Amino acid sequence: MVEYVYLIMTDDGPKKAGIIIIGNEILSGKVVDANSSFLAKELRAIGVNLMRISVIPDDAGTIGKEILEFSETYDYVFTSGGVGPTHDDVTMEGIASGFHVGIVRHPELVRHLMNYCGGRTNAAVMKMAEVPEGAEIIDIGNAGFPLVSFRNVFIFPGIPQYLVKKFSAIKERFRCSPFYLRRLYLDAKESDIAEILNTVVAENRDVAFGSYPIIDNPGYKVVVTAESRSRERVDLSVEDLIKRLPKEMIVRVEKNDNQ
Amino acid sequence: MVEYVYLIMTDDGPKKAGIIIIGNEILSGKVVDANSSFLAKELRAIGVNLMRISVIPDDAGTIGKEILEFSETYDYVFTSGGVGPTHDDVTMEGIASGFHVGIVRHPELVRHLMNYCGGRTNAAVMKMAEVPEGAEIIDIGNAGFPLVSFRNVFIFPGIPQYLVKKFSAIKERFRCSPFYLRRLYLDAKESDIAEILNTVVAENRDVAFGSYPIIDNPGYKVVVTAESRSRERVDLSVEDLIKRLPKEMIVRVEKNDNQ
Structure with missing residues (x-):
């Protein structure tokens, strides 16, 4: 044992x-x-x-x-x-x-x-x-x-x-195999993206998503994070999310391959 | 029950x-x-x-x-x-x-x-x-x-x-009854005061003492805290500690009756 x-x-x-x-x-x-x-x-x-x-x-x-x-x-x-x-x-x-x-x-x-x-x-x-x-x-x-x-x-x-x-x-x-992290900065209320995000989450169970409302920032109101130990999987899931979100909501997308 | x-x-x-x-x-x-x-x-x-x-x-x-x-x-x-x-x-x-x-x-x-x-x-x-x-x-x-x-x-x-x-x-x-907090700022290594402090702690079991080394501060090297819900008890125990410490070690003593 x-x-x-x-x-x-x-x-x-x-x-x-x-x-x-x-x-x-x-x-x-x-x-x-x-x-x-x-x-x-x-x-x-x-x-x-x-x-x-x-x-x-x-x-x-x-x-x-x-x-x-x-x-x-x-x-x-x-x-x-x-x-x-x-x-x-x-x-x-x-x-x-x-x-x-x-x-x-x-x-x-x-x-x-x-x-x-x-x-x-x-x-x-x-x-x-x-x-x-x-x-x-x-x-x-x-x-x-x-x-x-x-x-x-x-x-x-x-x-x-x-x-x-x-x-x-x-x-x-x-040290273990790394995480690949993506951050989407969105000019939208969390309640406006919740349904789209929930769908993408359900279809990408092997990617970990987070959603964080930001207060008092003039540029964006929510940061969505996507993370996986597979670079390919995280990038595909983020593409999927970007396709479904209204274009004008997306302020910027950040990739971090060192974390 | x-x-x-x-x-x-x-x-x-x-x-x-x-x-x-x-x-x-x-x-x-x-x-x-x-x-x-x-x-x-x-x-x-x-x-x-x-x-x-x-x-x-x-x-x-x-x-x-x-x-x-x-x-x-x-x-x-x-x-x-x-x-x-x-x-x-x-x-x-x-x-x-x-x-x-x-x-x-x-x-x-x-x-x-x-x-x-x-x-x-x-x-x-x-x-x-x-x-x-x-x-x-x-x-x-x-x-x-x-x-x-x-x-x-x-x-x-x-x-x-x-x-x-x-x-x-x-x-x-x-809100409950308040804590009475005292802080002693000492120009001494923690290892130099440890024995004195341990004695005072043993003789004042109803007062909570803490000892915190401070790095890179020119004025003092250790902060000792004493705390109790009885103002009288905390003050008596701090007097006891002050009496036992070499005078030149004591930089200042702070009382906080609002916390």
Whole structure:
């Protein structure tokens, strides 16, 4: 059974991911989370399907339960936050309790912390060397402190500058086949195009369409997106849509083959 | 049993809330969600405890399951997105399937839609009059289209301008006793204050502390927050912390009694 799960996870198809943002400061409105939108954009650009984002408090029990569930559901899990030296940093403790493993002090992290503090460490600092048993250390070269992973969970710090640096250093390992995205900017109310769009959607089930009303823009009122991993299929479906829409509604069509 | 649940929900203690952001456009990195951070800040300001934010795709099954779970767990649930006329707007359908109720066309919404469209409606537009059986309409006066609620779930549109307008119109009904927030700006590394902070935290269990490293700021390197619904308790705990910290570390202390 376990082997079967691993077979699914290592096949060549598109991968699914989940993001868990850990931090009372986000839930209490003190800090605006920038990490989930950064990761969402990056994952899309490398072809990974992001399925869910959770923002949860600094509570070890909640963290462990959530990470375990994500780990069992998605190919990759990216967490942000809760890895510093203070009392509210309980991500490692949460993972250990959620996966029923112990906490160990990782020698490589001890070495990094000793270097970082010039030898002057204390108990609070050494907490940052503690990881769930079985965690791995990903040395990311000149991007600073190593990154810790546990099974399919990649444990990022909450500070956006560090998260960006670390994710950028390792992102190529997650790359899948790309998405092809088309955007139609329309000078029409969403309610005026809904029936035409619904027909095209029904006839192109393998293309993902989205429709987004835009407020206060003088040039266009709706953006319709079409997306697929097949360039041919997305282009055919967009041609189909363009043919059915009144010409005067179409402001412009954008192609993006890099995302 | 049901009455018992309602008793809990209508007592005078602080209320708990969850936010569900619905939309493929957020997960695929096309749009940055502004609604959850707006709601997080607003809820805090009126004393409501936000416990969790979920961002999920435009999938009726996922939406129904998530809203049901939040509805059973928290006092209030706020959803955003999936309420327009197009194929990807499936929030109402999701709620109906999740709570095992039917979909009905609400006469008051029909009237609003007829007015809005000057009588020229179509099937796609009329979809916006369809709600889960038992849904209520909250007339929010001059803030435009009515807001739909279902049990303890408040169903907002995804367009930020509309969400802001509608939430602002109804937020007073959710007001609880306020939080008192103090911020200490410190010129110290987090690792240098961690042990002192951990001691103060342990001795003031009824005050919520947070510690946030700040990068690239010349004035201070850490912000410590202390928060409680008791002004006296938060102030005593902050005095305790200030006494224990080396004086030269403290850049300034901010009090916020309006949040």
